[in-house]
Amino acid sequence: MNLTPLIQTFVLHFGEMGSRWGINRTVGQIYALLYVAREPLNADEIAEALGFSRSNVSMGLKELESWRLTRVQHKPGDRREYFSAPEDIWAIFRTLAEERRKREIDPTLSMLREALMENVSGAEDQHAQQRMREMHDLIELTTNWFSDVQRLEPKNLVSLMKMGSRVQKFLDLKDKLKLVTGGKSPPHA
Amino acid sequence: MNLTPLIQTFVLHFGEMGSRWGINRTVGQIYALLYVAREPLNADEIAEALGFSRSNVSMGLKELESWRLTRVQHKPGDRREYFSAPEDIWAIFRTLAEERRKREIDPTLSMLREALMENVSGAEDQHAQQRMREMHDLIELTTNWFSDVQRLEPKNLVSLMKMGSRVQKFLDLKDKLKLVTGGKSPPHA
């Protein structure tokens, strides 16, 4: 690895973290490198910088592409592809959340919905269905809310977050004044 | 596995999902089983139901305990320990979030803070530091907000979530009326 110590620490950390998240070390390191790099990098430069084989880098980049986390561009007079991470970290965050939803949450919700359609009789199964319903409702509520909120302008999202739990006071306000919504029922209810 | 088909599907699904999340299959299946079980189960019952060795179950349960996701109780005249998942799924969710924060987010924030303290000169490192700062700020903002919001009563949390992005309208209201906060600066700013 011919990286500055600063960048090396960062890259190694995300390699480790990746493994805990079911993402392989190579992929974590490649993305960490792209994320901090000043310029887009080609596959050879990545392999060189991280000490991985060229083919390993190729597979890692494909994996990242399947997550829509990279941008590819070309330089004039150079056939090689140059990879980078998006400038906007909120965009990265959103993409990550969308992909995880598609790959993990949605299949889980489908499985739960099918299980809840079953007509069961035993007390064991009835209880299990009740628990699955609770899980289904929680997952559906939180993910719908998450994608709702992510549609806000980043600026507004930040100010919402900075309010933290004081947002509650506005909900109380709403209950008292019945303003704005005029009593319409909420979505996803 | 001598489980009803309904429960078996659920258990197998979480075994698979677990692997994608860096949680091993055994642990995922054990927790799925505890989650839907009507009664607390002892280790032998779990091993029997899932077809795992007794020792594997023992290790899986220890792992779950280290995540604070299980409750242990005893039956009168029976020395064995009986395991269950908490009744309240919001509590499970909160515990999971707290543990992940402790294990993954906090170490990452420390690493980033240390990297940001470094006094660097090269343009490469200066850019890297800038990117790390953006990441640090985003992680800190979202996790602080998350733990703030999780302190709300579940009932209020649910109504907040059901509002989705319409919460924005209340922020506009705040800006117009300068009510409630009276212009105090927000936390974590």
Add this chain to the structure above:
DNA sequence: TTGAATTTTCAGGAAACTGTGAAAATTGTA
């Protein structure tokens, strides 16, 4: 079309992770 540059695929060795049974340790009771 040819061929050099580049990327991708893939078989198989290396490394990491899992799951087991046997043995050790712990726990509770007589």
Add this chain to the structure above:
DNA sequence: TACAATTTTCACAGTTTCCTGAAAATTCAA
């Protein structure tokens, strides 16, 4: 204290995942 019940530890065999180099495929310029 002794001992039976129960839980935990651990070395190792089995399995999965990772990574590589060699070969195949693709791309593009001449």
